[in-house]
Amino acid sequence: MSKQELVFDDDLFVFETVMRVRHTEADAGQHMTVESLTALLSEARLRFLYARGIKEINADHQGLIIDKLQLDIVSRIRVREELLFEVGVEPIYDNGGNIILKVARMHTGEIVAKARQHFLGYDFNLNKVTKLDNSIKEALYPHLFRL
Numbered sequence: 108m109s110k111q112e113l114v115f116d117d118d119l120f121v122f123e124t125v126m127r128v129r130h131t132e133a134d135a136g137q138h139m140t141v142e143s144l145t146a147l148l149s150e151a152r153l154r155f156l157y158a159r160g161i162k163e164i165n166a167d168h169q170g171l172i173i174d175k176l177q178l179d180i181v182s183r184i185r186v187r188e189e190l191l192f193e194v195g196v197e198p199i200y201d202n203g204g205n206i207i208l209k210v211a212r213m214h215t216g217e218i219v220a221k222a223r224q225h226f227l228g229y230d231f232n233l234n235k236v237t238k239l240d241n242s243i244k245e246a247l248y249p250h251l252f253r254l
Contacts, residue, residue, distance in 0.1 A: 111177070113177060113179045113207075113221040113222070113223055115195070115197075115209065115221065119195035119196065119207060120193040120194065120207070120209065121194070121196070122154075122155040122158060122159075122193070122194040122195070123192065123193050123194070124151055124154045124155075124191075124192050124194070125189055125191055125192070125213055126147055126151070126189070126192065127187060127188070127189050127190070128143075128184055128185065128186050128187060128188050128189075128190065129186070131143075132144075132146075132147075132186075133185075133186045137185055137186045138183045138184060138185060138186075139183075139184040139185070139186075141180070144178070144180070144184065144210075145176065145178070147190070147192070147210075148176075148178075148192070148208050148210075148220075148222050148224070149173075151192035151194055151208055152173075152194065152206055152208070152224060155194040155206070156171070159246040159247065160246055161243055161246050161247070164231060167230075167232075168230065168231040168232040169228065169229065169230050169231065169237060169240075170228075170229060170231065171226045171227065171228060171229065171243075172226065172227055172229040173224045173225065174225055174226070174227055175223075175224070176222065176223075176224055176225075177222060177223040177224075178220065178222045179220065179221045179222070180219070180220045181218050181219055181220060181221070182217065182218075182219045182220075183219075184219050184220075188212060188213075189212075189213035189214065190210050190211065190212065190213060190219065191210070191211045191212075191216075192208060192210055193208065193209040193210075193211070194206065194207070194208050195207045195208075196247045196248055197223075198248065199239065199244060199247060199248050201238045201239065202227055202228050202236055202237065202238045202239060203225065203226050203227040203228060203236075204225075204226060204239075204247070204248075205223050205225050205226070206223070206224045207221075207222070207223050207224075208220075208222040208223075208224070209221050210222075228240075
């Protein structure tokens with residue numbers, strides 16, 4: 108498998124949250140599993156969306172879905188470590204974009220993982236991809252709307 112390095116502009120990160128690695132998220136060697144890291148990345152994304160006022164599914168049964176995940180684990184993560192998740196959004200387009208995440212050890216600042224989650228607007232009633240409405244675009248990328 109080819110290795111494509113994830114490189115992000117630090118100016119894109121606009122949200123932070125902290126989570127501690129639980130015992131249930133570790134393997135026999137006391138290291139966090141890939142599945143658990145993926146779940147924490149999803150939790151960080153959902154906290155970010157909530158902070159921006161974006162519901163998982165709105166009254167019209169429309170929301171965002173993740174259709175691609177790119178993950179680069181830089182260092183092994185151990186049980187009980189506190190992790191700082193930084194979340195941002197790369198420039199978006201009509202029906203989707205990329206949420207970017209950087210994970211660091213809380214007390215040392217050492218980067219342990221980076222991720223890019225590609226999202227799409229989705230209509231759950233029609234089961235199809237839709238355009239993002241302006242309220243979601245403005246919440247995710249507000250500087251486009253400040254003119």
